[in-house]
Amino acid sequence: xxxxxxxxxxxxxxxxxxxxxxxxxxxxxxxxxxxxxxxxxxxxxxxxxxxxxxxxxxxxxxxxxxxxxxxxxxxxxxxxxxxxxxxxxxxxxxxxxxxxxxxxxxxxxxxxxxxxxxxxxxxxxxxxxxxxxxxxxxxxxxxxxxxxxxxxxxxxxxxxxxxxxxxxxxxxxxxxxxxxxxxxxxxxxxxxxxxxxxxxxxxxxxxxxxxxxxxxxxxxxxxxxxxxxxxxxxxxxxxxxxxxxxxxxxxxxxxxxxxxxxxxxxxxxxxxxxxxxxxxxxxxxxxxxxxxxxxxxxxxxxxxxxxxx
Numbered sequence: 001x002x003x004x005x006x007x008x009x010x011x012x013x014x015x016x017x018x019x020x021x022x023x024x025x026x027x028x029x030x031x032x033x034x035x036x037x038x039x040x041x042x043x044x045x046x047x048x049x050x051x052x053x054x055x056x057x058x059x060x061x062x063x064x065x066x067x068x069x070x071x072x073x074x075x076x077x078x079x080x081x082x083x084x085x086x087x088x089x090x091x092x093x094x095x096x097x098x099x100x101x102x103x104x105x106x107x108x109x110x111x112x113x114x115x116x117x118x119x120x121x122x123x124x125x126x127x128x129x130x131x132x133x134x135x136x137x138x139x140x141x142x143x144x145x146x147x148x149x150x151x152x153x154x155x156x157x158x159x160x161x162x163x164x165x166x167x168x169x170x171x172x173x174x175x176x177x178x179x180x181x182x183x184x185x186x187x188x189x190x191x192x193x194x195x196x197x198x199x200x201x202x203x204x205x206x207x208x209x210x211x212x213x214x215x216x217x218x219x220x221x222x223x224x225x226x227x228x229x230x231x232x233x234x235x236x237x238x239x240x241x242x243x244x245x246x247x248x249x250x251x252x253x254x255x256x257x258x259x260x261x262x263x264x265x266x267x268x269x270x271x272x273x274x275x276x277x278x279x280x281x282x283x284x285x286x287x288x289x290x291x292x293x294x295x296x297x298x299x300x301x302x303x304x305x306x307x308x309x
Contacts, residue, residue, distance in 0.1 A: 112157030
């Protein structure tokens with residue numbers, strides 16, 4: 001009587017387990033997408049029409065045409081989804097997700113936002129499957145940046161720096177921005193969709209150019225209203241005897257100079273000598289040493305006219 005071939009039985013058992021594992025992987029992958037399920041049906045029908053012959057690689061490529069799964073994902077994305085659905089590679093796939101999480105946490109810290117575990121896990125999976133770039137991950141974080149600002153939360157990292165830069169620049173140019181506007185620009189800046197210069201140019205175009213029509217061309221060329229107004233501020237500082245840093249661009253007198261209108265009713269640049277006169281007509285000028293000197297000189301001249309000096 002022949003002895004049982006234990007080694008052969010082990011080999012058969014191993015092959016059977018491997019077959020089941022491979023079959024399970026294939027079923028998981030096919031069940032993950034309706035277009036793959038339809039593709040399998042198409043392949044089976046093709047085989048029936050061809051005496052159950054397995055399609056050649058060339059024929060399989062032809063059968064892939066128009067199948068959403070193959071058209072939607074490139075080769076790297078397809079391999080990632082295969083790994084996700086392969087029980088034999090679960091441990092490796094899970095480790096790769098943890099590495100993605102650490103990378104995303106670092107980007108979030110740099111951006112300046114906190115991520116909850118659910119969002120982080122979802123983004124890590126998307127990043128692993130679609131091989132998202134750092135810029136694409138930042139774009140996914142942009143809504144969180146925007147929502148944090150709208151809810152009055154504290155930002156850190158790049159987001160806080162962007163917010164500071166935008167708000168300070170807007171204040172310097174006499175522009176009060178709403179929370180929604182700030183949130184939109186900060187989110188665009190930290191996601192990489194816009195640079196700080198892009199944002200400034202958009203603010204010039206959207207708000208500042210129309211506010212100062214006489215200076216519109218220069219503003220659209222990249223100049224700031226604060227810089228254009230500098231000569232007027234210097235005159236105000238000297239005549240009103242105040243520090244230039246205490247003069248806000250929204251000062252009524254400075255606004256009058258920046259929004260000058262000519263005799264024809266059209267926007268016009270106010271000459272500095274005309275602005276000097278406007279400053280002297282301002283109530284604040286009456287209480288300066290500068291005004292006292294002018295009044296004293298005028299009085300002396302009157303006295304001289306009557307020969308009293």
